[in-house]
Amino acid sequence: MSLTIRNLAFRYGGRQILDDFSFDMAAGEQSLLIGASGSGKSTLVNLICGLLSPDAGTISIAGESMTGIGPSQRDDLRRRRIGLVFQTLKLVSALDLTANLRLAQRLSGHATEAERVPMLIERLGLAHRAHAHPRQLSQGEAQRAAIARALIGRPDLIIADEPTSALDHANMEKVAALLRECAAEVGASLLIVTHDDRLRDHVASVRHIRALSAEAAA
Ligand SMILES: Nc1ncnc2c1ncn2[C@@H]1O[C@H](COP(=O)(O)OP(=O)(O)OP(=O)(O)O)[C@@H](O)[C@H]1O
Numbered sequence: 001m002s003l004t005i006r007n008l009a010f011r012y013g014g015r016q017i018l019d020d021f022s023f024d025m026a027a028g029e030q031s032l033l034i035g036a037s038g039s040g041k042s043t044l045v046n047l048i049c050g051l052l053s054p055d056a057g058t059i060s061i062a063g064e065s066m067t068g069i070g071p072s073q074r075d076d077l078r079r080r081r082i083g084l085v086f087q088t089l090k091l092v093s094a095l096d097l098t099a100n101l102r103l104a105q106r107l108s109g110h111a112t113e114a115e116r117v118p119m120l121i122e123r124l125g126l127a128h129r130a131h132a133h134p135r136q137l138s139q140g141e142a143q144r145a146a147i148a149r150a151l152i153g154r155p156d157l158i159i160a161d162e163p164t165s166a167l168d169h170a171n172m173e174k175v176a177a178l179l180r181e182c183a184a185e186v187g188a189s190l191l192i193v194t195h196d197d198r199l200r201d202h203v204a205s206v207r208h209i210r211a212l213s214a215e216a217a218a
Pocket residue numbers: 012013017035036037038039040041042043044195216
């Protein structure tokens with residue numbers, strides 16, 4: 001299993017966002033979790049990544065527990081096992097694309113594979129932007145750079161949080177295809193978390209984020 005979630009519960013103050021939520025992904029599986037705005041998708045992503053800690057329940061990534069450990073161990077597990085693709089590009093603005101990918105690679109513990117940086121830049125059609133700074137990238141280039149950054153550390157699990165909601169139909173299809181191909185190429189599982197209904201036809205297994213809790217859905 002690349003991801004196992006059991007009986008997760010989380011509340012913000014008095015408000016229950018997740019309640020007895022369980023979810024599994026096998027190694028190499030590609031899944032879409034669809035939930036309406038405010039249903040708790042970002043909260044769930046932050047819990048899986050260890051940026052938040054649940055009130056109850058367990059999460060494990062490729063057999064390693066993300067719960068019941070301290071923040072620095074969670075950071076370490078996230079860097080080694082998870083590749084995150086966010087809506088907005090999370091790159092260091094002072095560094096060019098190549099230097100950003102090298103930094104991300106060092107953080108993931110795979111710094112010895114130097115050739116992987118130009119390989120991914122090429123694979124994602126960014127060779128002409130290898131020395132561009134993040135602010136110089138177009139929206140489409142930035143999106144592909146975000147995918148390259150997520151793949152650099154050989155993650156077991158790639159999580160894409162709303163990767164397509166700002167895109168027109170043609171670009172939505174391109175990004176979905178790229179995510180799926182790249183995840184398959186590196187043997188990672190792919191979890192896309194979104195409210196973008198158009199992705200239903202583009203990802204193998206589609207599951208609704210059920211009313212994460214009656215209160216959050218209300
Ligand atoms: N830091 C916070 N403190 C209190 N409530 C919060 C906090 N962050 C989110 N919430 C609330 O928790 C609920 C779930 O938020 P979350 O961001 O996980 O939803 P989402 O499904 O990702 O929504 P969207 O698709 O609009 O981004 C929302 O009602 C939100 O207002």
